[in-house]
Amino acid sequence: MLKYFDAIRTLISVAIALVIAFLIIAMISEQPLETISIFLLGPISTTAQIGNVVEMSIPLMFTGLSVVLLFRSGLFNLGAEGLFYISGVIAAIIAIYASMNSFIHPVVAILGGSTVGALLSAIPGIMKAKWNAEVLVTSLMFNSILSGIGLYILNYHLRDAAAFANVSYKFQETARLANLIPGTRIHTGLILVLCCIVATHYFMYHTRWGYELRMTGSNRAFAEFSGIKTARVIITVHLIAGFLAGMGGAVEVLGMYSRFQWSSLPGYGLDGALVALLAKNNPLSVVGAALFLAYIRIGADQMSIMSDVPAELISIIQAIIILLISAEQFLKMWKNRQLLKEAEKLG
Amino acid sequence: MDSFWSVLFSTDFAFSVLRVTTPILLAALGALISNKAGIVNIGMEGTMLVGALTGVIVSAYTGSAWIGLLGAVMSGITLSAILAYFTLKIKTHIILGGIAINMFASGGTVFILYLVSGDKGTSTSLQSKVLPNLHIPLLQDIPLIGPILSGHNVLTYVSLLAVAGVYYMLKRTPLGLQIRSVGENPQAAQSVGISVAKIQFIALLLSGFFASLGGAFMSMGYLSLFSRDMTAGRGWIAIAAEALGGGSTIGTFVASLIFGATNAMANALQILNIPSELISTFPYVATVVGLLVYAMIESKRKKRKKGI
Amino acid sequence: MRRIPFNSIRPPSLGWRGAKGRTVMRQNVLEMRNITKVYQNGVTANRNVDFSLREGEIHALAGENGAGKSTLMKILFGMEAPSDGEIRLRGEGMRFQTPQDAIEKGIGMVHQHFMLVPSFTVAENMVLGMEPKRGLGIHYEEAVRMTQELSDKYQLTVDPRAKVESLSVGMKQKVEILKALLRGAKILILDEPTAVLTPQETEELFKQLLVLKQEGHTIVFISHKLKEVKAICDRITIMRSGTSAGVFDMADVTEQEISRLMVGRDVVLKYDKAESFYGPPVLDVQGLTYVNALDKKALNDIRLSIRTGEIVGIAGVEGNGQAELVKALTGGLGGRVKGSAKVNGSELISLDMRSIRELGISYVPEDRMSQGAAKEESISDNIISTRYRSRDWNKGLFLKGKSIVRLAEKLIEEFKVRCSGPAQPIGMLSGGNMQKVIVARECSTDPILLIAEQPTRGVDIGAAQLVHKKLLEMRDQNCAILLISADLNEIMELSDTLYVMYGGELVAAFDKPSEVTEEELGLYMLGLKKQQGEHTGRGVTSDAQVL
Structure with a gap:
């Protein structure tokens, strides 16, 4: 039983959040049952809706995976947000101004975005590894800095004056990611992110570097004691996490849009923290966590279109989930009882 | 160039610095108090937003700006109490708790705004009230200083008084002493019978109080309505200001002023063709550099002390 | 040397010569009887310990590490609850739930790690939690005056306005003692106070302790340093393996005898x-x-x-x-x-x-929780931490997962580690089994x-x-x-x-x-x-x- 404690706690947290959401719906909706059924079943009502869930889960998987690596190495870094955004800008620049064939172009654009993401991410990493600078605050500051720089690039260098809104020039057709499943907007980014997830899982549990990462995150003193150079581990983790977050931004921009149009941070970085939390810092579980989050978001969107309850209900659900899942004491009594049982069994 | 300097040295500019600084300063003082008690409240942005919305709704329904302000403050304190309950009682990670508060606020305010006004963008359909501007007799007649210091919103004066109040509270009152002791050496506080959790709870409530005042200023002073995400990162700037201010009241005040000035200067600098987007990043860059220097000094000091 | 069993210490009635009489032998101010403390993990830290203090004495508490001195004092100071036994203070039964309870009854403790706030001044540290007020604020001058007054009275010279972080260790200790006195401590527990002091500071401390004694305070002096104990204490309680190995008048016992009672198998x-x-x-x-x-x-x-x-x-x-x-x-x-x-x-x-x-070189560290193991990670992960870099356990970047599991299984068997298998997180094992894994790791790399x-x-x-x-x-x-x-x-x-x-x-x-x-x-x-x-x-x- 104890083995599944975390999973059970996650499920109970999610269930409580959903029940509260249903109660809110019941209070404000004219037809509560209908609204709830749209919320729950809307995302699987048509192929297009299922497609929406999957395509929305792609950026969530990228940032979720990035945050999993950071959290797993014991670092409280929320910088995925800014990296995701700035890498999208970089990919957009390459997509607009470079001309290549349709195979190389997205590859170069994505690699460009990811590389910039990795390099920028290394800065707070080095500050942490060398001087133990608080990574939380620096990463938050970086989000604001990168948002300002990205916006500047958009407004001064990419902006299409002929367009009706604050958006960039059109990307070259060659740069856009190919569609994967007709009838949906699911793009090849899905394959890429699934590969990244499997690779990260393999990296974390079957390679020396992944091993060093886990030991450093679990107990830095122990890692040092064993002869692991933890400062190097921390910088490496930042590089990889930045690379993944950056790749997410580039893939999202090239897969979903024909122009760059984020005039503020899109929020996927903080969502990544939620995904990592739901996935219990386990790379493979990121898939399920991101799909779940995308599912309830699409459900909420459907609900707001077809009923009288606005989609923003979702943020209340998310907030409750975070508060409960990360609560150490939540269901602790139950866990302790199980622990005792286990101990008795072992003798 | 000339026009730039003339803008920068105008009384209007100095006036607008104070105006723009107000919400940042209020929230930064809130962040300062919770940090002093050893807890990082990153939910400032969300708390401000909730305060801004509540102020508008309550003032619209009661017809009184003052009751609206009271409502805003109550909402901020309630939100902080929830955060405090989760983090101190059932041990939710404080940072994740802060993220939850922000997530709740960014969507939740729109959700509630829509329910109340039927609009997801702004609260134009609500007849909300605005807190008064104060023209201070005598002061307003002094040339140069009068136009800068007089005629501000009442909350701007509150924010300036709050600097003195927080300074006094932290330095000279039993509560302040206990807040600082809890943040610096919780064991020492405990050993003389101070309840660490209780003091941290109070500190979080105070941080929520100040953040919601900042929020109320946004919707009932700076503007006269609520619009979605209207705090636009001021909660984060406040956290940066506290960090740059090195955890002192005066430092936080000065840093907030600098951030307010950069903000106000953005317009003036556009005359020189320096883009406002880049200017807006200066405070953050300054904060990162400040933190880096601080960390370098600290790690050097630690190295020297290593191995007792 | 004559060993005095606890019960036969001259009973109060013999020592106490009537209401107007002089006190030849003073009364027991504190008695701890039959104290037993069993921790949740089954370790018995104190077994039927008797401990008593006479009014106005300096009483040494000596014993090896792990002999149970700290536990006994923690019980006295309300930091731990005894499993059994009673505490009587001036004849009255006590049950201290928190240090605050003990402080209120006039017991103070100076911990080895000082409980001071570095950025505060001495006066601020003194009054923390019991600040004198004037209006809304702290009456700082009053705090300074209180500090100064106490400092003068006990000849514990400190500057009330100095910041604690700028003080020497000896000064900080004085502040700690004053803090306890300000809170009305009549019984003062000093936990290895000389461990951090220079010889000069130690000498000064001793003078001050004698002043305190003259003022009627009772002092518990925890120490290993027998010369110091001999120099300043009136009586000594020796602890060994969680029990009391005897209580003696200092004059009746030599250092050699104390040593013999303290150290043993x-x-x-x-x-x-x-x-x-x-x-x-x-x-x-x-x-x-x-x-x-x-x-x-x-x-x-x-x-x-x-x-x-x-x-x-x-x-x-x-x-x-x-x-x-x-x-x-x-x-x-x-x-x-x-x-x-x-x-x-x-x-x-x-x-x-x-x-x-x-x-x-292999190393089995003293602290297995903070250095010896990564609690959330599996037994096999903990076993390879010192050898995963070797070619035997990896093929380039990749770890040889199967060989690692085989190694873990082999060591688990060899060391009889009680666990559900190599994948179990090491933090779920008992202390002994965790230590076996650590020793297995360090011994199996052919150091x-x-x-x-x-x-x-x-x-x-x-x-x-x-x-x-x-x-x-x-x-x-x-x-x-x-x-x-x-x-x-x-x-x-x-x-x-x-x-x-x-x-x-x-x-x-x-x-x-x-x-x-x-x-x-x-x-x-x-x-x-x-x-x-x-x-x-x-x-x-x-x-x-x-x-």
């Missing part, structure tokens, strides 16, 4: 030890000296060598430089160590941990030198025996072993050569440790005796000199 373990065949020296330490941040010589000219197939034990009361010696040998002190330590000719001082391990620091602390007897047998087995396979332990049983039985460490120096060396008596060892451990001359010459017990 309970159960004598016996192992079949094969005869030793030493090879060439593996570790060669010369002139190792380390001055710590308090400007004390934590290590003073240490000379030591260990040969293949030899277990060298270092006995001593904790805090006499053993921890620093291990740190110096495992890269924990950086470049501030003087002298040399060579392993097979390679200098290891100023190397980092990885390079040290690459020389073939040429094994440093074992308190390898059986806090583990059950079964696990301890297994660890001991393994150490002997390693020795028979020609590993050189440095064993640091406060457990006399362990160190006397296992060591081929035994050193005693006191005050940062090796003060004695013995060739045949099993033939040394505990009494003798105690004299060295407590600094009452020191061997003269070239003690690295091993076993020069004959020219020992009583100080």
Whole structure:
């Protein structure tokens, strides 16, 4: 039983959040049952809706995976947000101004975005590894800095004056990611992110570097004691996490849009923290966590279109989930009882 | 160039610095108090937003700006109490708790705004009230200083008084002493019978109080309505200001002023063709550099002390 | 010497000469009777301990580490609840739930780690939690006055307006004592107060303690330093293995006798030890000296060598430089160590941990929770932490998962680790089983030198025996072993050569440790005796000199 404690706690947290959401719906909706059924079943009502869930889960998987690596190495870094955004800008620049064939172009654009993401991410990493600078605050500051720089690039260098809104020039057709499943907007980014997830899982549990990462995150003193150079581990983790977050931004921009149009941070970085939390810092579980989050978001969107309850209900659900899942004491009594049982069994 | 300097040295500019600084300063003082008690409240942005919305709704329904302000403050304190309950009682990670508060606020305010006004963008359909501007007799007649210091919103004066109040509270009152002791050496506080959790709870409530005042200023002073995400990162700037201010009241005040000035200067600098987007990043860059220097000094000091 | 059982200490009625009479023998102000403390993990820290204080005395509480002194005082100060027994203060039964309860009844404690807020002034620290008020604010001048007044009264000179972070350790201690006095402490517990002081500061402290005594305060003085105890205390309670080994008037007991009562073995373990065949020296330490941040010589000219197939034990009361010696040998002190330590000719001082391990050194750390293991990770992950870099366990970047699991399974069986398998997180094991995994890891990499620091602390007897047998087995396979332990049983039985460490120096060396008596060892451990001359010459017990 104890083995599944975390999973059970996650499920109970999610269930409580959903029940509260249903109660809110019941209070404000004219037809509560209908609204709830749209919320729950809307995302699987048509192929297009299922497609929406999957395509929305792609950026969530990228940032979720990035945050999993950071959290797993014991670092409280929320910088995925800014990296995701700035890498999208970089990919957009390459997509607009470079001309290549349709195979190389997205590859170069994505690699460009990811590389910039990795390099920028290394800065707070080095500050942490060398001087133990608080990574939380620096990463938050970086989000604001990168948002300002990205916006500047958009407004001064990419902006299409002929367009009706604050958006960039059109990307070259060659740069856009190919569609994967007709009838949906699911793009090849899905394959890429699934590969990244499997690779990260393999990296974390079957390679020396992944091993060093886990030991450093679990107990830095122990890692040092064993002869692991933890400062190097921390910088490496930042590089990889930045690379993944950056790749997410580039893939999202090239897969979903024909122009760059984020005039503020899109929020996927903080969502990544939620995904990592739901996935219990386990790379493979990121898939399920991101799909779940995308599912309830699409459900909420459907609900707001077809009923009288606005989609923003979702943020209340998310907030409750975070508060409960990360609560150490939540269901602790139950866990302790199980622990005792286990101990008795072992003798 | 000339026009730039003339803008920068105008009384209007100095006036607008104070105006723009107000919400940042209020929230930064809130962040300062919770940090002093050893807890990082990153939910400032969300708390401000909730305060801004509540102020508008309550003032619209009661017809009184003052009751609206009271409502805003109550909402901020309630939100902080929830955060405090989760983090101190059932041990939710404080940072994740802060993220939850922000997530709740960014969507939740729109959700509630829509329910109340039927609009997801702004609260134009609500007849909300605005807190008064104060023209201070005598002061307003002094040339140069009068136009800068007089005629501000009442909350701007509150924010300036709050600097003195927080300074006094932290330095000279039993509560302040206990807040600082809890943040610096919780064991020492405990050993003389101070309840660490209780003091941290109070500190979080105070941080929520100040953040919601900042929020109320946004919707009932700076503007006269609520619009979605209207705090636009001021909660984060406040956290940066506290960090740059090195955890002192005066430092936080000065840093907030600098951030307010950069903000106000953005317009003036556009005359020189320096883009406002880049200017807006200066405070953050300054904060990162400040933190880096601080960390370098600290790690050097630690190295020297290593191995007792 | 006459041993006085607790109950026969002159009863109050004999000592107390009526209402107007002089007090020849003062009354018991505090009595702790039959105190037993069993922790949740089953460890018994106190067993039927009796402890009493007479009004206005300085009472020493002495005992080895782990003898139960701290637990007893924590119970008295409301930090721990006793499992059994009673506390009577001036004849009245007490139940302290928190330190606050004890403070209110006039008990104060000065902890070894000071409970002060560094950025506050002395006066602010003094009044924290009980601030004098004027209006809304603190009446700071009143706080200063209160501090000054108390400071004058007890001749504990401090500057009320000075910031605590700028004070010397001795000054900080004075502030701590004043803090307790301000809160009305009549009984003052001082936990190893001289451990952090210079000799001058110690002397000053003693003068102040005598002033306090004259003012009618009762003082509990926890210490290992018998000379100090002898110099200042009226009575002494000696603790050993969680029980009281006796209460004495200081005048009736010699330092040697105290030492004998403090230091001893309970159960004598016996192992079949094969005869030793030493090879060439593996570790060669010369002139190792380390001055710590308090400007004390934590290590003073240490000379030591260990040969293949030899277990060298270092006995001593904790805090006499053993921890620093291990740190110096495992890269924990950086470049501030003087002298040399060579392993097979390679200098290891100023190397980092990885390079040290690459020389073939294994290390079982004292603190298994913070250094020895990553609690959330699996047993097999914990087992390979020191060897995953070797070609045997990886193919380039990738780890050889199957071989690792096989290794873990083999070690689990060999060390009889009770667990559900190699994938179980190590944090879920009991202390003894966790220690087995750590010892298994460190012993299974074919080290040429094994440093074992308190390898059986806090583990059950079964696990301890297994660890001991393994150490002997390693020795028979020609590993050189440095064993640091406060457990006399362990160190006397296992060591081929035994050193005693006191005050940062090796003060004695013995060739045949099993033939040394505990009494003798105690004299060295407590600094009452020191061997003269070239003690690295091993076993020069004959020219020992009583100080």
